[in-house]
Amino acid sequence: MSHLDPEDAKLVILARSAMARAEATTGAAVRDTDGRTYAGAPITLAALTLTALQAAISAAVSSGAVDLEAAVLVGGDLDDPGIAALHELSAGAVTIVTDRSGTVLA
Known part of the structure; x- marks a missing residue:
């Protein structure tokens, strides 16, 4: 994460925290403008299925965001x-994909 912008590095931490809290295999975070x-x-319910990124x-x-700058x-x-x-x-919007440890893949 050392080569990420500090604000993007914060998103990685938030996404990993969401993943840990939910005991899930993925997590996501977005930042609005x-x-x-x-x-x-x-989210996996009988009536609703969302990926982590869709949930974020x-x-x-x-919450009223109309434009996102990073995910x-x-x-x-x-x-x-x-x-x-x-x-x-x-x-x-900038899109960053990492492995579970936070190492940037794409």
Whole structure:
């Protein structure tokens, strides 16, 4: 994480914390253009299924965020459907994917 911008490194920490709290294999965090951050873990219910990134984006949007500047997905990959949601909301948002330890993959 040492080569990440300090604000992006904070997102990695938030995402890893969400993953740990939920005892999940992935976690995510996003930052809106006002600097507010939102974290999420996967949700798997009979009536609702979201990836960690979708959950973090949902938390941001439901809190009034209209534009995101960065997203971190820990333990996921570039095929995550949350990335499409991120780009739909904010085409220019930085996307960082890491392994479970926080090492940047993409």
